[in-house]
Amino acid sequence: MADQRQYDVIVIGGGSTGENAAGYARENGLTAVVVESELIGGECSYWACMPSKALLRPGEVLEAARRVPAAAPAVTGSVDVDKALRSRDKFASDWNDEGQAQWLASVDVDVVRGTGRLTGERTVEVDTGDGESVMLTARKAVVVATGSSAAVPPIEGMRDIATWDNRDVTAAKQIPRRLLILGGGVIGVEMAQAFRRLGAEEVTIIEMTDRLLANEEPFVGEELAQAFENEGIRVLTGAKATSAARESADAPVTITLDDGRELVGDEIVVAVGRKPRTDDIGLDTIGLEPGRYLDVDDHLRVKGIDSGWLYAAGDVNGRALLTHQGKYQARLVGDIIAGRDVQAWADSRAVPRVVFTDPQIAAVGKTEQQARDAGIDVRTVRHDIGSIAAGALHGKGISGTTQLVIDQSRRIIVGATFVGPGAGEVLHAATIAIVGEVPMDTLWHAVPAFPTLSEVWLRLLEADRGLG
Numbered sequence: 001m002a003d004q005r006q007y008d009v010i011v012i013g014g015g016s017t018g019e020n021a022a023g024y025a026r027e028n029g030l031t032a033v034v035v036e037s038e039l040i041g042g043e044c045s046y047w048a049c050m051p052s053k054a055l056l057r058p059g060e061v062l063e064a065a066r067r068v069p070a071a072a073p074a075v076t077g078s079v080d081v082d083k084a085l086r087s088r089d090k091f092a093s094d095w096n097d098e099g100q101a102q103w104l105a106s107v108d109v110d111v112v113r114g115t116g117r118l119t120g121e122r123t124v125e126v127d128t129g130d131g132e133s134v135m136l137t138a139r140k141a142v143v144v145a146t147g148s149s150a151a152v153p154p155i156e157g158m159r160d161i162a163t164w165d166n167r168d169v170t171a172a173k174q175i176p177r178r179l180l181i182l183g184g185g186v187i188g189v190e191m192a193q194a195f196r197r198l199g200a201e202e203v204t205i206i207e208m209t210d211r212l213l214a215n216e217e218p219f220v221g222e223e224l225a226q227a228f229e230n231e232g233i234r235v236l237t238g239a240k241a242t243s244a245a246r247e248s249a250d251a252p253v254t255i256t257l258d259d260g261r262e263l264v265g266d267e268i269v270v271a272v273g274r275k276p277r278t279d280d281i282g283l284d285t286i287g288l289e290p291g292r293y294l295d296v297d298d299h300l301r302v303k304g305i306d307s308g309w310l311y312a313a314g315d316v317n318g319r320a321l322l323t324h325q326g327k328y329q330a331r332l333v334g335d336i337i338a339g340r341d342v343q344a345w346a347d348s349r350a351v352p353r354v355v356f357t358d359p360q361i362a363a364v365g366k367t368e369q370q371a372r373d374a375g376i377d378v379r380t381v382r383h384d385i386g387s388i389a390a391g392a393l394h395g396k397g398i399s400g401t402t403q404l405v406i407d408q409s410r411r412i413i414v415g416a417t418f419v420g421p422g423a424g425e426v427l428h429a430a431t432i433a434i435v436g437e438v439p440m441d442t443l444w445h446a447v448p449a450f451p452t453l454s455e456v457w458l459r460l461l462e463a464d465r466g467l468g
């Protein structure tokens with residue numbers, strides 16, 4: 001007979017979202033178990049945020065020194081690739097989840113290793129992979145936090161050849177000489193620059209829309225493309241790949257575009273977006289369609305499920321595919337299941353996004369177009385980060401547009417974008433302004449220290465007043 005256990009909360013998927021959901025449920029005095037089929041910590045820890053940022057950092061530091069004339073002569077070499085890859089391994093905890101397992105144990109959350117599938121209301125069967133199974137029953141709730149995986153576009157030949165997804169590229173053991181990247185979104189641009197600065201001779205981004213980072217302000221994609229071309233990264237926008245071919249996994253890959261051009265690389269990264277990991281988690285047993293994002297309400301309850309026992313948080317609900325947003329939802333889920341009256345609203349109004357390229361890109365809230373589409377009375381103000389003292393202190397050639405999207409009727413900020421060094425650190429002030437609906441006249445009294453990059457805030461507020 002299968003091992004049978006009962007908990008208040010069952011979490012399927014122990015990524016950054018799932019482990020936090022369980023931890024917060026436990027904080028609220030509920031018993032909780034996490035079911036995990038691979039590594040506790042999920043994509044972010046081992047094949048996403050952490051290794052990708054570790055791959056970007058060495059090149060960023062060298063470039064920062066090169067921009068300061070008195071420091072530049074000291075930069076006589078290039079990035080030590082072996083050390084960079086070793087450092088990446090460390091940031092990915094050598095793909096070992098002992099530390100995260102210990103954290104769950106320390107907060108008194110149980111873990112069942114194996115693949116979890118819903119078998120009906122409040123029940124989950126875990127296939128532990130050794131021919132055994134564990135039957136779990138939830139007294140209160142089941143939280144699905146199974147995340148997402150790389151989508152593969154419907155391009156002839158693409159599924160038949162060896163390609164790199166986010167796992168392959170972030171865990172790469174060597175730097176290909178020629179790297180093709182399909183998709184100029186967040187993964188595409190970060191990995192293009194990381195690999196170029198780690199020594200790839202030819203890096204080509206193939207993006208089907210008319211610009212990089214198409215979900216952000218148009219100036220973002222334009223400024224990034226210019227920076228990329230200056231450092232030898234080829235950016236092809238409006239490029240439609242029609243077929244992919246490769247004789248063997250070791251042979252070069254050829255991508256053919258609809259205008260007949262052929263692009264050849266030693267590897268190809270496919271980074272065209274994500275798909276939810278809901279194919280095989282037993283959704284059919286509770287009347288839901290497998291393979292789709294789990295549509296949730298603002299209490300993160302899956303729509304269409306009676307008595308509200310099923311929740312979905314993190315990438316799997318498709319609301320905002322970012323670690324910090326998944327963890328935000330996890331904190332809320334822990335409270336909601338415990339009976340507190342809280343709702344997720346920041347993940348539609350104030351999602352902070354940082355792209356760790358050089359120049360760095362940071363944005364929160366609505367773009368100008370999204371604000372107009374929402375019927376907001378929009379005014380935008382801009383300033384170049386290179387023209388403030390801290391920008392100049394960062395070295396030669398620093399520039400980058402910063403912009404606030406202001407709701408004129410309410411005199412509050414609804415969106416902000418910063419391009420340039422330290423953009424990600426300047427961003428949180430904008431997140432607070434949007435979440436707190438801080439009036440522009442009040443922001444005038446939030447004085448940025450001199451000479452910090454945050455001084456760009458003063459320039460933007462001056463621009464709003466028609467000064468400067």
Ligand SMILES: Cc1cc2nc3c(=O)[nH]c(=O)nc-3n(C[C@H](O)[C@H](O)[C@H](O)COP(=O)(O)OP(=O)(O)OC[C@H]3O[C@@H](n4cnc5c(N)ncnc54)[C@H](O)[C@@H]3O)c2cc1C
Pocket residue numbers: 012013014015016017018035036037038039040041042043044045047048049050052053114115116117145146147148166170187277280281313314315316320321322323324325326
């Ligand atoms: C290359 C890359 C870089 C990124 N960089 C950043 C960044 O810098 N900052 C940022 O905020 N976001 C970043 N992201 C996004 C971030 O990685 C995700 O938003 C985040 O990992 C989502 O967490 P999650 O817990 O919802 O899902 P996941 O991390 O995918 O975790 C889901 C877990 O569920 C497990 N699982 C799945 N199905 C089952 C099952 N049936 N039974 C048991 N277990 C199961 C999986 O093994 C996995 O451990 C990046 C993404 C990529 C791909």
Ligand SMILES: NC(=O)c1ccc[n+]([C@@H]2O[C@H](COP(=O)([O-])OP(=O)(O)OC[C@H]3O[C@@H](n4cnc5c(N)ncnc54)[C@H](O)[C@@H]3O)[C@@H](O)[C@H]2O)c1
Pocket residue numbers: 153155182183184185186187188190206207208209212213214239240241271272273274320321322353354355356
């Ligand atoms: N720094 C960060 O926070 C960070 C870093 C990496 C990833 N992420 C998260 O991971 C998610 C997935 O990243 P992603 O880059 O895969 O998705 P994305 O949605 O950011 O970008 C996908 C890009 O691929 C393009 N595309 C789609 N089909 C194509 C095709 N057939 N040919 C050419 N281009 C095509 C799209 O137009 C788009 O520009 C992001 O939504 C982001 O939330 C975050």
